Amino acid sequence: MSITVLEATKLNTFKNFKLIVGHSGLDRQVEKIGILDYEFISNIQGQFIPGEFVISSLLFAKDHPERILSAVASLIEDGVSGLAIKNIYYDTVPQEVMDYASAHSFPIFIFDNTVYFEDIITELTDKIRSVDNEALLEAKVDALVRLSLNKATVREIALEINTSFREYFFVLYLREKKLFNPQVLAKLLEEVKKNRSLEIQNSVMRYRHGLLMILSFDQPLEENKLKALSLQFFSKLGILSDHCEVGISGAHFDLSDLGRAVNESLYAQKTSGLKGESVCTFSDIGIYSILMPYHQELWMRQFHDRILQPIKDYDEKYNTQLFDTAQTFVEQDGKILETAEALYMHKNTIRYRIGKIKSLLHMEQAEGSFYEQLSLAIKLHRIYSL
Structure with missing residues (x-):
C-alpha cells in the first residue's frame, strides 16, 4: 500500500x-x-x-x-x-x-x-505502515461482510482484528452527512485512536467512506440502551453525531456473529441517510432490514421496475407528476389528506392521481395490495438512489 x-x-x-x-x-x-x-x-x-x-x-x-x-x-x-x-x-x-x-x-x-x-x-514510514494496517483491517471486514463464512472463521477474523474483544458487543458505523472528505475522516480516526477513553476491548477503524466501531463488553447488553451507549461513546471521543449518519447494530452475544453485526450497522446507517436522521438502530429500521440485504437481487430489481416504470413512462409522455405523488403518498403512510397537505393540493386531486396509478398498474380492485407493493417499490427506489 x-x-x-x-x-x-x-x-x-x-x-x-x-x-x-x-x-x-x-x-x-x-x-x-x-x-x-x-x-x-x-x-x-x-x-x-x-x-x-x-x-x-x-x-x-x-x-x-x-x-x-x-x-x-x-x-x-x-x-x-x-x-x-x-x-x-x-x-x-x-x-x-x-x-x-x-x-x-x-x-x-x-x-x-x-x-x-x-x-x-x-x-513517513510509520504513516505508510499505518495505511497498510488500515488496508488489512478493511480487507478483513470485507471478508466478514461479503463472504459466507463459518462461525469458527468469523471468530478467528474477529480476534485477528482485536485479541481483546469480549463476547458481548455491538457495532457502530459512522459517515459524514456532507460529501465524503478523506482528509477529515483520517484526522477524525487519528484523534479517536489517541483518545484515552478508547478502551482496549474496543476497536475503531476506517471502512469504506466512514468509521467502523466495535464496542465489546463483559456483560450482556440491553437492546433498548444501545443508542444511549453509542451517544455516550461519541461524547467521550468528542464526536458530534449530529454531523454524521450513524448506524447501530443489534446486541450480539457471540463473536462469531461479527459479520452479521457489521452488516446490520451498515444497513442502519444507509437507512438513517434515507430518513434524514442522524442515528438509526437496526431494530428500528423496519422493512429496510429486509430490503437492504437483498436489494441487489434480480427479483427485487424486476419488482421495482414492474411497479414504478409504468408510472415514470406516463409522466414522461404526458408531463405529469404521478411519480412524485406516489413518493409523497408512501411517505405519508398512504393517507390521502396528509399527502394533499404535503403537496399543497386538493384531496380530490390526490385521489385522482392515486386512481390513475392504480389504473396504470391494473390494481383498481387491489386496495391493500396496491399500497403494499407501491410502498415496497418506492423504498427500493430510495435504496437504489443512494
Missing part, C-alpha cells in the same frame, strides 16, 4: 516543506523513502525504485549545480514519486531543473534545518 505525495504533506515533519515545482504530480504514490546524500556518483539511475520518495541535501552537487539536472532526470526515470531538498547548499534549483521537473509533473520540495532526515523517515 502507499499514500500520495499530497497526503504526505499533511504530516507534521512536512509542515515547513515548500513545494517549488510539480504541483500536478502531488497524486504520485509514495511506498517508501530513500536518501540521496553522498558524493556524486556518475550513474544515479537504478538506485531507487518506483514509488520511493527521496530526500537529499544535494551534497554531491555542492559546487556543481549542473549535476542536479542529471540527478533529477535519473530519479524521474526510476519512477521516484518526489524529491525533498534540505537547504544546506541550495535554497532553490536551477531553472532548467524546474522546467524539466514541471514537464514531468515531478514534485520538488525545499525544507530547512528545523527538520531532520531521521524524523522525516520515521514519520
Whole structure:
C-alpha cells in the first residue's frame, strides 16, 4: 500500500516543506523513502525504485549545480514519486531543473534545518505502515461482510482484528452527512485512536467512506440502551453525531456473529441517510432490514421496475407528476389528506392521481395490495438512489 505525495504533506515533519515545482504530480504514490546524500556518483539511475520518495541535501552537487539536472532526470526515470531538498547548499534549483521537473509533473520540495532526515523517515514510514494496517483491517471486514463464512472463521477474523474483544458487543458505523472528505475522516480516526477513553476491548477503524466501531463488553447488553451507549461513546471521543449518519447494530452475544453485526450497522446507517436522521438502530429500521440485504437481487430489481416504470413512462409522455405523488403518498403512510397537505393540493386531486396509478398498474380492485407493493417499490427506489 502507499499514500500520495499530497497526503504526505499533511504530516507534521512536512509542515515547513515548500513545494517549488510539480504541483500536478502531488497524486504520485509514495511506498517508501530513500536518501540521496553522498558524493556524486556518475550513474544515479537504478538506485531507487518506483514509488520511493527521496530526500537529499544535494551534497554531491555542492559546487556543481549542473549535476542536479542529471540527478533529477535519473530519479524521474526510476519512477521516484518526489524529491525533498534540505537547504544546506541550495535554497532553490536551477531553472532548467524546474522546467524539466514541471514537464514531468515531478514534485520538488525545499525544507530547512528545523527538520531532520531521521524524523522525516520515521514519520513517513510509520504513516505508510499505518495505511497498510488500515488496508488489512478493511480487507478483513470485507471478508466478514461479503463472504459466507463459518462461525469458527468469523471468530478467528474477529480476534485477528482485536485479541481483546469480549463476547458481548455491538457495532457502530459512522459517515459524514456532507460529501465524503478523506482528509477529515483520517484526522477524525487519528484523534479517536489517541483518545484515552478508547478502551482496549474496543476497536475503531476506517471502512469504506466512514468509521467502523466495535464496542465489546463483559456483560450482556440491553437492546433498548444501545443508542444511549453509542451517544455516550461519541461524547467521550468528542464526536458530534449530529454531523454524521450513524448506524447501530443489534446486541450480539457471540463473536462469531461479527459479520452479521457489521452488516446490520451498515444497513442502519444507509437507512438513517434515507430518513434524514442522524442515528438509526437496526431494530428500528423496519422493512429496510429486509430490503437492504437483498436489494441487489434480480427479483427485487424486476419488482421495482414492474411497479414504478409504468408510472415514470406516463409522466414522461404526458408531463405529469404521478411519480412524485406516489413518493409523497408512501411517505405519508398512504393517507390521502396528509399527502394533499404535503403537496399543497386538493384531496380530490390526490385521489385522482392515486386512481390513475392504480389504473396504470391494473390494481383498481387491489386496495391493500396496491399500497403494499407501491410502498415496497418506492423504498427500493430510495435504496437504489443512494
